[in-house]
Amino acid sequence: MKTPIIIVNFKTYNESTGENSLNLAKICDKLSKQTQASIAVAVQTAEINKISESISIPVLSQHIDPITPGRNTGFILPESVKQAGAKATIINHSEHRLDFETLKQSIEKAKQINLKVVACAKDADDAKKIASLNPDFIAVEPPELIGGDISVSTAKPEVIEDSVKAIKSVNPDIKVLCGAGVKNSDDVRKAIELGSQGILVASGIVKAENQEQAIKDLINGLIS
Numbered sequence: 483m484k485t486p487i488i489i490v491n492f493k494t495y496n497e498s499t500g501e502n503s504l505n506l507a508k509i510c511d512k513l514s515k516q517t518q519a520s521i522a523v524a525v526q527t528a529e530i531n532k533i534s535e536s537i538s539i540p541v542l543s544q545h546i547d548p549i550t551p552g553r554n555t556g557f558i559l560p561e562s563v564k565q566a567g568a569k570a571t572i573i574n575h576s577e578h579r580l581d582f583e584t585l586k587q588s589i590e591k592a593k594q595i596n597l598k599v600v601a602c603a604k605d606a607d608d609a610k611k612i613a614s615l616n617p618d619f620i621a622v623e624p625p626e627l628i629g630g631d632i633s634v635s636t637a638k639p640e641v642i643e644d645s646v647k648a649i650k651s652v653n654p655d656i657k658v659l660c661g662a663g664v665k666n667s668d669d670v671r672k673a674i675e676l677g678s679q680g681i682l683v684a685s686g687i688v689k690a691e692n693q694e695q696a697i698k699d700l701i702n703g704l705i706s
């Protein structure tokens with residue numbers, strides 16, 4: 483997953499479930515090819531296989547559990563999302579927070595099977611702690627701005643700058659993303675100027691009246 487990158491988190495909205503998810507994934511795939519912008523999609527577990535077979539940009543799982551094959555009814559086996567076609571996983575999203583030990587085990591498990599990890603953090607302190615676990619990416623998202631209309635780069639630019647410094651001081655190889663409230667090209671441009679290497683976005687794309695137009699707008703902020 484090359485940077486700068488836009489990762490579209492489909493979450494569990496109606497507009498990104500079932501047929502809608504496949505349509506949205508295909509739009510992302512098409513625009514990535516047309517513009518050369520790096521785009522990836524984080525889809526619901528049940529849809530990883532179908533979507534991976536239909537597009538060529540990276541597909542992420544939205545979560546994994548640090549389990550080994552066996553008796554774990556209802557949990558998400560990392561090997562299973564990998565075999566279904568996922569190249570990476572989100573972990574510790576604000577909507578699916580983990581305790582530190584579980585997060586550590588999840589990242590270790592993902593590394594063992596070569597599944598890239600996008601670990602989420604709520605602020606710079608959290609990001610610094612998580613950096614010690616050496617995930618491939620850390621996405622910083624202030625929880626109170628998620629799903630809102632004001633982007634992290636406008637409302638809390640210092641969170642991005644502080645997080646970049648904190649994460650890079652622990653491991654300069656970890657790529658830093660940010661998200662929450664990202665809606666347009668200016669939000670993306672500012673995030674990149676503040677040191678972010680991409681964005682994690684959901685409602686600004688998934689809930690947009692014209693999803694294709696919304697993605698094009700974000701791409702403009704990424705490559706201009």
Ligand code: G3P
Binds near residue numbers: 664686
């Ligand atoms: O994972 C992305 C996220 O939590 C941000 O959501 O709707 O504010 O773009 P949203």
